[in-house]
Amino acid sequence: MLVDPVRQPYKVKVIDFGSASHVLKTVCSTYLQSRYYRAPEIILGLPFCEAIDMWSLGCVTAELFLGWPLYPGALEYDQIRYISQTQGLPGExxxxxxxKSTRFFCRETDMSHSGWRLKTLEEHEAETGMKSKEARKYIFNSLDDTAHVNTVMDLEGSDFWLRKRIEENLLAY
Structure with missing residues (x-):
């Protein structure tokens, strides 16, 4: 929520704690986080902590910067596929x-190495009956690629200055 759009147009306040819980009493469910902002720990069925909130914050910040969700997958498979393309596969x-790792990845073993790989679109569809659909406006191979997106051309007035402020703050970190 914008605190004061006129006098403080860049100050926001978090207002929705509807899914908040004590870290020691959390229960893993797929709707712990909204899909576009869902952390890999949740998608893969891993233990998690409050770091998943930082993941969501990063996704929201990227969306403000890009004007489009960073990982807009309709399926969890799409989410983990987009994340893996941008940030690499999760660690072995x-x-x-x-x-839930085997929903999205399969183990491969050859004579000298054992590891995981992301299932292909065809493998995932054959197993689940769900067809993956490309939903990204921007396709990145690294988070660094986001710095090369020029969405400022479509902005004017206060939107332009908000975008510039977000850029400055992101580059400061």
């Missing part, structure tokens, strides 16, 4: 213990 130790 995480995939080994994720209760």
């Amino acid at each position: 130790q995480l995939l080994n213990v994720g209760t």
